[in-house]
Amino acid sequence: MKAPISSRDLTLLSAYLDHELSPRQQAQLEARLKDDPILLGVLAELRRTRAVLRHTPRLRAPRRFTLTPQMAAIRPAARRYPALGFASALASLLLVLALIGEALGLVGPSPATVALQKQPQLVETISGVPAEITPADAPAKRSEDQSVEEALATPNSPVSATALVESPPLPTQEIVASRVTTPTEETTVQTLLAPPAAGGEVAPTERYGAVDATTVPGFVPLQAATPTAAWLVIMTVTQTTTQTVEPTETATALPVEAPILPQETPQAAALAPSATSASQPQGVPAPPKSVPPAARQFRLMWRLGEAVLLVIALLTGAAALVLHLRPRR
Amino acid sequence: MDETALIRAACAGDLEAFNRLVMFYQDMVYNQAYRMMGDEDAAADATQDAFISAYRNLRAYRGGSFRAWLLKIVTNACYDEIRRRARRPTVSLEPLDEDGEEVESPRWLADPADGPEDSLEQAELGYAIQHCLDNMSLEFRTVVILVDVQGFDYSEAAQIIRKPIGTVKSRLARGRLRMRECLQGFWELLPAAFRLKIESEA
Numbered sequence: 434m435k436a437p438i439s440s441r442d443l444t445l446l447s448a449y450l451d452h453e454l455s456p457r458q459q460a461q462l463e464a465r466l467k468d469d470p471i472l473l474g475v476l477a478e479l480r481r482t483r484a485v486l487r488h489t490p491r492l493r494a495p496r497r498f499t500l501t502p503q504m505a506a507i508r509p510a511a512r513r514y515p516a517l518g519f520a521s522a523l524a525s526l527l528l529v530l531a532l533i534g535e536a537l538g539l540v541g542p543s544p545a546t547v548a549l550q551k552q553p554q555l556v557e558t559i560s561g562v563p564a565e566i567t568p569a570d571a572p573a574k575r576s577e578d579q580s581v582e583e584a585l586a587t588p589n590s591p592v593s594a595t596a597l598v599e600s601p602p603l604p605t606q607e608i609v610a611s612r613v614t615t616p617t618e619e620t621t622v623q624t625l626l627a628p629p630a631a632g633g634e635v636a637p638t639e640r641y642g643a644v645d646a647t648t649v650p651g652f653v654p655l656q657a658a659t660p661t662a663a664w665l666v667i668m669t670v671t672q673t674t675t676q677t678v679e680p681t682e683t684a685t686a687l688p689v690e691a692p693i694l695p696q697e698t699p700q701a702a703a704l705a706p707s708a709t710s711a712s713q714p715q716g717v718p719a720p721p722k723s724v725p726p727a728a729r730q731f732r733l734m735w736r737l738g739e740a741v742l743l744v745i746a747l748l749t750g751a752a753a754l755v756l757h758l759r760p761r762r
Numbered sequence: 763m764d765e766t767a768l769i770r771a772a773c774a775g776d777l778e779a780f781n782r783l784v785m786f787y788q789d790m791v792y793n794q795a796y797r798m799m800g801d802e803d804a805a806a807d808a809t810q811d812a813f814i815s816a817y818r819n820l821r822a823y824r825g826g827s828f829r830a831w832l833l834k835i836v837t838n839a840c841y842d843e844i845r846r847r848a849r850r851p852t853v854s855l856e857p858l859d860e861d862g863e864e865v866e867s868p869r870w871l872a873d874p875a876d877g878p879e880d881s882l883e884q885a886e887l888g889y890a891i892q893h894c895l896d897n898m899s900l901e902f903r904t905v906v907i908l909v910d911v912q913g914f915d916y917s918e919a920a921q922i923i924r925k926p927i928g929t930v931k932s933r934l935a936r937g938r939l940r941m942r943e944c945l946q947g948f949w950e951l952l953p954a955a956f957r958l959k960i961e962s963e964a
Contacts, residue, residue: 440935444935479935481942485945497788498809
């Protein structure tokens, strides 16, 4: 049902009931009310409605709403959650970074290395391949190795190339054993190859010789502690082994990867003496530990950071859980 | 009760002084919340929230009508709760009739107990008013409750809802018109003596 008057008149009548009109507005409205029964009727209904509303029963509060010290001390949760959210985000970000670092092998032992260390049979399986080569197969295998070694030899190192060809054939097991016991790049090369001639240019040959040594399974750096080095060695061994059995492989392909290993090998072998002992013959001394202090310090700092990160994540999670489970009031 | 001294003490951290203010105003605040929300539990929650918020923001009180300041807080709390309910509608627990329609104000339609007649009339009137308030828009409802139920003047109502006095006048006039239309259906149900009493006071 609509009011039979305008909205402005309705507002005037309502305000007139509450004496909220100016004297001039009140006088004008009262003059109209004398002549307009409709206005008078609406005014009467508004007055009655207001009277009904003023008789609205007053309810008593169902309980006391006084504040306890605990209620007064409650801080709005919205003030805390952003800080917790920031801490959680920071912790999550750092955790992701740590996991990425672990996955890339930048820090700490990777799962692959741990698996290698915990399962020496994997290394032994690789290093055990030459043992399956019968003495009858040895000359053929050695000839393949020689052909590859000749391909690896650089043109400017005739002495080493000659040494490769003229080196006496060693029994396969001896090669493996000698390589296992050799902690350094130089001794590996010297054992694998014939001793270089006095005054000869040894350095380039040693580099390629060391690479060539990896073509024979059982290469020591497989047990390296540094995951990156270990994976590089494993991958390189696989690749170079494949390349060895392929007669069409060109000589220029191998030296591209070859310089990587001698740089990784000494450090990697030195970092994991315990793993080396898995395939080490009895009586052979373990390679000395020679971790650079900077690397050790970096690893220590990283471990410390991980511990702090773990503590932050635990505290943040516990605080968020407590605030979440805590009664709001 | 020296309201100013209690407010000053509460500002200084005297919780006891603030609780004395709470005891004095809690009925008014609860009535405002109940008439706005139409639900006892929700009104109690809004009242408690309002007092907690008032205590925490007591330093923001710049003088003037303290009860208007309290009513502003509880009105805002009711607005927030009503909007939250609008975003997350809940299933009504009101009983349904044979046609599956919701029975309005079951307490109002219930057979009254053996109480005094005045109390019954008051209760029926209260339920009728609440029913009409619930069917009105929130803006009109708030102003009608503030002015006609709580007895605030226009300037206080304007301060509470933070609108100009002209807006209060307009909303109140239209709200009263809606209430008149709604209450007409219940008017004849009220006892004649009670109607005469209201007519005489009008």
